[in-house]
Amino acid sequence: MELLKTENLCKTYGKGENEVKALDNVSFTVPKGQMTAVIGPSGSGKSTLLHVLGGVDRPTSGKVFLDGQDVYAQNDHNLAIFRRRQVGLIYQFYNLIPVLNAEENITLPMIMDGRKPDPKQLDELLTILDLKERRHHLPSQLSGGQQQRVSIGRALFTSPGIILADEPTGNLDSRNSMEIMELMRRTNRELNRTMIIITHDENIALQCDRIITLSDGKIVSDKLTGR
Amino acid sequence: MNFSGFLAKRYVFTRKRHSILTICSIATALTLMTMFFNMFSTYTTCLRAYTYDKTPYHCLVYSVTEEQCRLMAESEGIASCTLVKDTENRRYQAQIMLEEDVYKDKDILENAFKNAGLNISYYDAGIFFEFNQTLMDLDMVGVTAHANMAKTFAVFYIFLLFIIMMLRLVIDTAFEISSAERERWFGVLRSIGATTSQISAVIAKEGLMLSAVGIPAGILIGTAVSYGAYRMIMNSGLTDIFISPEKAEQLFSFDADPLFLLISAVTGLVWVLLSAYGTGMRIIKTDPVSAITRRKKTVKKVRxxxxxxxxxxxxxxxxxxxxxxxxxxxxxxxxxxxxxxxxxxxxxxxxxxxxxxxxxxxxxxxxRYEFMLNNSTFYSTPKFAECVEILESSGYFKDIATSTTNMGSYYTEGKELYSEYVDIEYHNEESYNNLFNGAPPISYEELSASGKYLLIHNADQYDTHKYAQEIVKLNDIPLHIYQPEFLSENQYKALSPEEQEKCYEFPEEIHGKRYRRMCKKLYSYPVYTTVSTENTYLEVLYNYEDSSPLIFLIAPISQYNVNNNYGPYDNNYSIMFNLTEPHKYHEALEFLQNNETISEYTELTDxxxxxxxxxxxxxxxxxxxxxxxxxxxxxxxxxxxxxxxxxxxxxxxxxxxxxxxxxxxxxxxxxxxxxxxxxxxxxxxxxxxxxxxxxxxxxxxxxxxxxxxxxxxxxxxxxxxxxxxxxxxxxxxxxxxxxxxxxxxxxxxxxxxxxxxxx
Incomplete structure (x- = not known):
């Protein structure tokens, strides 16, 4: 059953001579529960694709459907609500809110949605993330790995339809990278979460179910890893 | 260019937004400081010109000859001696100006007096001579002047210091903001070998570069704004308080003292360097790793x-x-x-x-009004209506109100009370509303429609009402007043015997007519007032300490027009009014003085x-x-x-x-x-x-x-x-x-x- 579908996605920046095609007719589908890696050289359009899929950046043309819903048919207000409920974003540089502690960063999307976080669910998640002892620490008091785990927690807590990660291990050492990937695999496996991970690291890509390769904004290869 | 200068220049040109913000902050601070200095120097210059114009001397020596004046002028420390006649045009006086920067005025003056053969001591001031201390203070001449100017400067500087401290905050904030952003960048520089002094030098040089634009800009803007303020004050007519506009233009000049501008620039530069240094010190105290990772070593508590x-x-x-x-x-x-x-x-x-x-x-x-016309003689014919008409049709005047003052006795509840004045005033709507500062107890229309009078008294402002037993707004009570009325012999004979008892012999001529009797006639005024028990009210009025009670009966001007009189005894009447356009004052005054009816029957109070x-x-x-x-x-x-x-x-x-x-x-x-x-x-x-x-x-x-x-x-x-x-x-x-x-x-x-x- 397909969860995500893109149709002829195009994204261009600049005009005239300065026009750059970041995405060029990108079409693919992702079934529910699949863990997909998007790889490609720098400037191939990976991050742009992630932002377009996540409802952050409107495509120049083409469509994105999530669970059958046309994402960009919505206005900006509804798009923000869509992001907070349907998408979990993980960044290389974590993008945590420095004035909120770990627990508050994780629950922020839910609080923004006017919902009260379930303490039991939060406790379970903090246990999975191994952050129980650090729940009241500010991001500046956490290590890079811990900050990324908080970022993953924030992406998971609202149980979104899809999790999009932009080089989640790009800023971490190998031990922390392994831990984070293990965590993401567990999440994918145990919670059946659909994930798209952008990475440069071939080893990380090989841990996914499928690898899409982008070059100059186009899909040049789309393979299942056989995992 | 060395390392720090190169980096400072790069930062200034690449981070334009921060550079502009910092320049704006420096310029704002300098603008304000320059404005203050310019205003102070302009004030002292104008005051000096005004004082010199009125009294052009440091010292005025009474009763001197031309020769004595010449001898004094030749004495050491004396700049000039001018011989002028005194106000009574009888004797000559010597206007002495001392030389600049004279400190020991006592020695110089006593020496000059001695040279001129005058037996005057320094302590004879006020008897044989006088000082013009204001001019001496402004010219910084003499011991006292130094002390006085020090006092003035101290007050000015205390205030200025307060402003300067606040301006420092503006500059500080600008540096803090840019440094917070660059903390990581400086961390990287330190990690690759930059010394703490090099980092401080980068910030200091950056401050200097930004000051090179911000300080001159601030001084220029400050001078322009203070000149604008000076012109605004000159054009507003405020100087008319002291002298005529022509004289003001001639004497009062704008002064931007170069010394003050230099002090502004130096103060600004010092503040910029101190801010830069303070910021640099704070950054240097952060170790490179913490700066790069933006992680604080100290654990911050989250409230x-x-x-x-x-x-x-x-x-x-x-x-x-x-x-x-x-x-x-x-x-x-x-x-x-x-x-x-x-x-x-x-x-x-x-x-x-x-x-x-x-x-x-x-x-x-x-x-209450800018002009008042009163009857010129006690018995002259009022010609109120005519005067009001002339004033209204002239177009020069507004708020035209009329009033008559009537002497009478208040009579109420069957007994005669006290003989006091009753002032009956007739107002037009604008004047009526002005009388009550725009909030009359009863509207003009309502009072006009009622045909009644509004009673107020001069003790109202002292809260007399609080003594009344019951306060009811706008209670409707009549006020009976015995007023004197002048009657001819025939009119007197027509009265009843009771009425004749209240008449006195009065062989006077009034308004060209000869009357024989002055009789007390009872008038009843239907009035609106603010109290219900008029007895209490009037007794309180009378017994009110330190206040002579005066009753005012206020009525719309239409009431007068209907009755065509101003009360039974209109021997003292006034027309009050304001100018429609203040700049036409002289024109309007000329009109009043030249109008025959007005000048013949009234006296103008301007x-x-x-x-x-x-x-x-x-x-x-x-x-x-x-x-x-x-x-x-x-x-x-x-x-x-x-x-x-x-x-x-x-x-x-x-x-x-x-x-x-x-x-x-x-x-x-x-x-x-x-x-x-x-x-x-x-x-x-x-x-x-x-x-x-x-x-x-x-x-x-x-x-x-x-x-x-x-x-x-x-x-x-x-x-x-x-x-x-x-x-x-x-x-x-x-x-x-x-x-x-x-x-x-x-x-x-x-x-x-x-x-x-x-x-």
Whole structure:
């Protein structure tokens, strides 16, 4: 059953001579529960694709459907609500809110949605993330790995339809990278979460179910890893 | 160019926004400082010119000859000696000017007197000669002048120091903002081998480069603005208080003292270097690793529950924590805002009280109107209607009101009370409303329709009403007044015997007619008043201590037109009016003086100049206090705008992250609004507390000097607090508009670009 579908996605920046095609007719589908890696050289359009899929950046043309819903048919207000409920974003540089502690960063999307976080669910998640002892620490008091785990927690807590990660291990050492990937695999496996991970690291890509390769904004290869 | 100069230049040119912000801050500070210096030097120059024009000497020696004057002029330390005649044009006086920078004026003068053969000692001042101390002070001549000018400068500098300290905050904030952004960058520089002194040099040189633009710009703007203010004051007619406009233009000149401008520039430069040095020191204290990783070594406690969080939910909590990131900056800004709000509140209250006091004084001395026409002789024919018509048709005048003063006895409840004056006044609508400061107890239309009179008395202002047993607004009671009436012998004979008993022999000629009798005739006036028991009212009036009761019966001018008279005994009548266009004063005055009817039957009392001068002094005080408030508020506002706008721009990546995780635009603006509200609320609450303390303290002082009580409360708690509320609301609006503009500017970039800015 397909969860995500893109149709002829195009994204261009600049005009005239300065026009750059970041995405060029990108079409693919992702079934529910699949863990997909998007790889490609720098400037191939990976991050742009992630932002377009996540409802952050409107495509120049083409469509994105999530669970059958046309994402960009919505206005900006509804798009923000869509992001907070349907998408979990993980960044290389974590993008945590420095004035909120770990627990508050994780629950922020839910609080923004006017919902009260379930303490039991939060406790379970903090246990999975191994952050129980650090729940009241500010991001500046956490290590890079811990900050990324908080970022993953924030992406998971609202149980979104899809999790999009932009080089989640790009800023971490190998031990922390392994831990984070293990965590993401567990999440994918145990919670059946659909994930798209952008990475440069071939080893990380090989841990996914499928690898899409982008070059100059186009899909040049789309393979299942056989995992 | 060495390493630090190269880096400083690079930073200044590549981070244009921060450079512009810092230049603007330096220029703002310098503008204000230059304005102060220029205004001070212009004030002293004008005062010197005015004093010299009136009394062109340092010392005036009475009764001297031409030879004595020549000998004194030749003495050491004497610049000139001019022989002039005294005011009575009888004897010659010597106007002596001392040379510049004379300190020992005693020795010089005694030596000059001796050379001229005058047996005068320095201590004979006031007997054989006099000093013009004001001019001596302004020219810094003599021992006393040095002491006096030192005092004046001390007061000026204390005030200036206060302003300068606030300006320092503006410059400091600009450097702090740019340094916070570059902390990581400096960490990297240190990690690759830059020494702490090199880092300090980078910041200091950057400060110098920015000062090279900011300081001259500030001085130029400050000079331009102060010249504009000077021209505005000259054109406003405020100088007319002292001299004629032509003379003012000739004497009062704008003065931008180069020495003062140099002091401004040096002070600005010192502040910039101190700010740069302070910022550099703070950055240097952070170790390179912490600066690069932006991780604090000290564990910061997170306050989980905040008041704002409790009130505004998560948006309040976030706003509160954002503010707590830079607590010192928040405290400094709210302190300067508090100060400007308290100043605004105090000065506006003082200005209002001053205006009230002046209005009361003008009212009490009968200067409610700019002009007054009174009957020229006791028995002259009034010709009221004609005069009013002439005034109305001339187009020069407005607020035309008429009044007659009638002597009579109040009679009520079957007994005659006291013989006092009753003043019956007829007003047009504008004048009627002016009489009650726009809030009459009964409207003009209603009073006109009723055909009644409104009774007020001169004790009203002293709260006499509180002695009345029952106070009912606008009770309808008649007031009986015995008025004298002049009758001819035939008219007298026509009276009843009871009426004839109230007549006296009065062989006088009035208005060209010979009357034989003056009789007391009873008139009943239907009146509106503010008390119900007229007996109590009138007795209280009579028994009122320290006040001679005077009853006023106020009626619309239409009442007069209907009756075509001004009361039974209109021997003292007045027409009061104001100028429609004040600049046509001379033209209007000429019209009044040249009009035959007016000049023949009336005497003109011209209060225009008096009222204008008093109003000008009040305006001058208001302008000066407004100027002080404007400067303090400007500094506080610039600080707040700096902090809010850069706070948002520095956090754009973070705000983008929140938007990516689902924060809507509305939520973003709401959070920002709460942040802005913190500034307004904190400074508003602080100001309220401060104002309450000031009012309480003032009340205690007034009580010590027994100034409270008799005249009611001289100051109240409520009025300054209303100003505080208004100022806080304005603060919030400015803060939110700043935030809104910054957010709108930020949103021009896509979310993707902003999120990438974190990387």
């Amino acid at each position: 989980r529950h905040t008041l704002l969080g409790f009130i505004f939910g998560w948006k309040g909590k976030l706003a509160s924590r954002n503010t707590n990131r830079e607590p010192m900056r928040f405290i400094i800004t709210t302190l300067s805002l508090t100060l400007s709000i308290v100043l605004f509140s105090s000065f506006s209250y003082i200005a209002e009280k001053l205006q009230d006091t002046v209005d009361t004084i003008l009212h009490d001395v009968g200067a 209060l225009f100049i008096f009222i204008t001068k008093i109003d000008s002094v009040v305006s001058l005080i208001k302008i000066i206090s407004g100027f002080i408030i404007a400067i303090v508020s400007l500094v506080a506002t610039v600080n707040m705008i700096n902090i809010i706008s850069t706070g948002i721009l520095n956090r754009q990546g973070e705000l983008a992250a929140m938007q990516c995780t689902g924060m809507t635009d509305r939520q973003l603006y709401a959070m920002t609004a709460v942040e802005c509200a913190q500034y307004a609320l904190t400074s508003g609450i602080d100001s309220m507390i401060l104002c309450i303390m000031i009012v309480f303290g003032t009340k205690q002082i007034l009580n010590i000097f027994e100034l409270q009580g008799d005249y009611g409360d001289l100051i109240s708690y409520t009025q300054p607090l209303i100003s505080v509320l208004i100022a806080s609301a304005v603060t919030f609006i400015i803060a939110f508009v700043t935030a809104y503009i910054s957010l709108s500017g930020m949103k021009k970039q896509s979310l993707t670009d902003r999120i990438r800015s974190v990387e």
